[in-house]
Amino acid sequence: MFAWIGIETLRRIWLGHLTTIVYGIAVGYLTLGGGWSIHQTGWQRGLMSPSMDNQIAIVQQLNHYSDRSVVTDVALFQNFPGTIQTLRLIMPPGEPQVASPHGLWIRYEDSGNWMSQRV
Numbered sequence: 001m002f003a004w005i006g007i008e009t010l011r012r013i014w015l016g017h018l019t020t021i022v023y024g025i026a027v028g029y030l031t032l033g034g035g036w037s038i039h040q041t042g043w044q045r046g047l048m049s050p051s052m053d054n055q056i057a058i059v060q061q062l063n064h065y066s067d068r069s070v071v072t073d074v075a076l077f078q079n080f081p082g083t084i085q086t087l088r089l090i091m092p093p094g095e096p097q098v099a100s101p102h103g104l105w106i107r108y109e110d111s112g113n114w115m116s117q118r119v
Contacts (some may be wrong), residue, residue, distance in 0.1 A: 054086060063093035065100045072106035
Protein backbone atom coordinates (compact mmCIF):
# COMPACT_ATOMS: atom_id res chain seq x y z
CA MET A 1 0.00 0.00 0.00
CA PHE A 2 2.78 2.43 0.91
CA ALA A 3 4.59 1.63 -2.33
CA TRP A 4 1.44 2.54 -4.24
CA ILE A 5 1.11 5.87 -2.42
CA GLY A 6 4.81 6.58 -3.00
CA ILE A 7 4.52 5.91 -6.72
CA GLU A 8 1.45 8.11 -7.00
CA THR A 9 3.38 10.89 -5.25
CA LEU A 10 6.40 10.44 -7.54
CA ARG A 11 4.15 10.49 -10.60
CA ARG A 12 3.55 14.16 -9.98
CA ILE A 13 7.24 14.86 -10.62
CA TRP A 14 7.57 12.42 -13.57
CA LEU A 15 9.47 9.71 -11.68
CA GLY A 16 6.44 7.44 -11.24
CA HIS A 17 6.91 5.44 -14.43
CA LEU A 18 10.62 4.90 -13.89
CA THR A 19 10.04 3.89 -10.27
CA THR A 20 7.29 1.48 -11.29
CA ILE A 21 9.51 -0.16 -13.89
CA VAL A 22 12.45 -0.51 -11.49
CA TYR A 23 10.14 -1.85 -8.77
CA GLY A 24 8.58 -4.36 -11.18
CA ILE A 25 11.96 -5.58 -12.37
CA ALA A 26 13.19 -5.97 -8.77
CA VAL A 27 10.12 -7.91 -7.66
CA GLY A 28 10.25 -10.09 -10.77
CA TYR A 29 13.94 -10.82 -10.23
CA LEU A 30 13.40 -11.77 -6.58
CA THR A 31 10.40 -13.94 -7.38
CA LEU A 32 11.97 -15.78 -10.31
CA GLY A 33 15.40 -16.00 -8.68
CA GLY A 34 13.96 -17.41 -5.47
CA GLY A 35 11.82 -19.88 -7.35
CA TRP A 36 14.75 -21.03 -9.46
CA SER A 37 16.98 -21.44 -6.41
CA ILE A 38 14.38 -23.50 -4.54
CA HIS A 39 13.70 -25.59 -7.64
CA GLN A 40 17.40 -26.36 -8.10
CA THR A 41 18.51 -26.95 -4.52
CA GLY A 42 15.34 -27.42 -2.49
CA TRP A 43 15.15 -26.19 1.08
CA GLN A 44 17.48 -26.66 4.01
CA ARG A 45 17.33 -30.15 5.46
CA GLY A 46 14.35 -30.47 7.76
CA LEU A 47 13.05 -27.00 6.92
CA MET A 48 10.60 -27.81 4.16
CA SER A 49 11.17 -30.55 1.64
CA PRO A 50 13.50 -32.08 -0.89
CA SER A 51 13.35 -30.53 -4.35
CA MET A 52 10.76 -31.83 -6.80
CA ASP A 53 13.36 -33.48 -9.04
CA ASN A 54 14.74 -35.26 -5.98
CA GLN A 55 11.25 -36.51 -5.05
CA ILE A 56 10.70 -37.76 -8.60
CA ALA A 57 14.03 -39.64 -8.46
CA ILE A 58 12.88 -41.24 -5.18
CA VAL A 59 9.59 -42.36 -6.74
CA GLN A 60 11.40 -43.80 -9.75
CA GLN A 61 13.58 -45.86 -7.40
CA LEU A 62 10.60 -46.92 -5.27
CA ASN A 63 8.74 -48.07 -8.38
CA HIS A 64 11.25 -50.90 -8.82
CA TYR A 65 9.76 -52.57 -5.73
CA SER A 66 6.30 -53.84 -4.87
CA ASP A 67 6.54 -52.89 -1.17
CA ARG A 68 3.65 -50.65 -0.09
CA SER A 69 5.33 -49.26 3.05
CA VAL A 70 8.54 -47.28 3.41
CA VAL A 71 10.52 -46.22 6.50
CA THR A 72 11.89 -42.66 6.43
CA ASP A 73 13.61 -39.97 8.50
CA VAL A 74 12.59 -37.18 6.08
CA ALA A 75 10.20 -34.90 7.97
CA LEU A 76 8.09 -34.07 4.90
CA PHE A 77 7.37 -37.72 4.20
CA GLN A 78 6.70 -38.46 7.88
CA ASN A 79 4.30 -35.55 8.35
CA PHE A 80 2.66 -35.74 4.92
CA PRO A 81 2.96 -39.30 3.55
CA GLY A 82 0.43 -38.41 0.86
CA THR A 83 3.08 -36.45 -1.03
CA ILE A 84 5.13 -39.51 -1.95
CA GLN A 85 1.98 -41.64 -2.40
CA THR A 86 0.55 -39.13 -4.84
CA LEU A 87 3.74 -39.06 -6.88
CA ARG A 88 3.74 -42.87 -6.97
CA LEU A 89 0.17 -42.81 -8.31
CA ILE A 90 1.03 -40.18 -10.93
CA MET A 91 4.14 -42.10 -12.04
CA PRO A 92 3.15 -45.79 -12.07
CA PRO A 93 5.87 -48.40 -12.58
CA GLY A 94 6.50 -49.48 -16.13
CA GLU A 95 8.34 -52.72 -15.40
CA PRO A 96 7.66 -55.77 -13.24
CA GLN A 97 8.21 -55.12 -9.55
CA VAL A 98 9.93 -57.31 -6.98
CA ALA A 99 9.73 -57.23 -3.21
CA SER A 100 12.66 -55.59 -1.42
CA PRO A 101 14.64 -58.18 0.57
CA HIS A 102 15.36 -55.76 3.45
CA GLY A 103 12.51 -53.24 3.31
CA LEU A 104 12.57 -49.76 1.82
CA TRP A 105 14.22 -46.74 3.46
CA ILE A 106 14.19 -43.08 2.45
CA ARG A 107 17.03 -41.18 4.13
CA TYR A 108 19.00 -38.04 3.58
CA GLU A 109 22.13 -38.55 1.51
CA ASP A 110 25.24 -38.61 3.67
CA SER A 111 27.36 -36.07 1.83
CA GLY A 112 29.16 -34.65 4.87
CA ASN A 113 27.24 -31.40 4.47
CA TRP A 114 24.60 -31.02 7.18
CA MET A 115 22.70 -28.53 5.01
CA SER A 116 22.40 -30.96 2.10
CA GLN A 117 18.79 -31.90 1.61
CA ARG A 118 19.40 -34.54 -1.07
CA VAL A 119 17.45 -37.70 -0.28
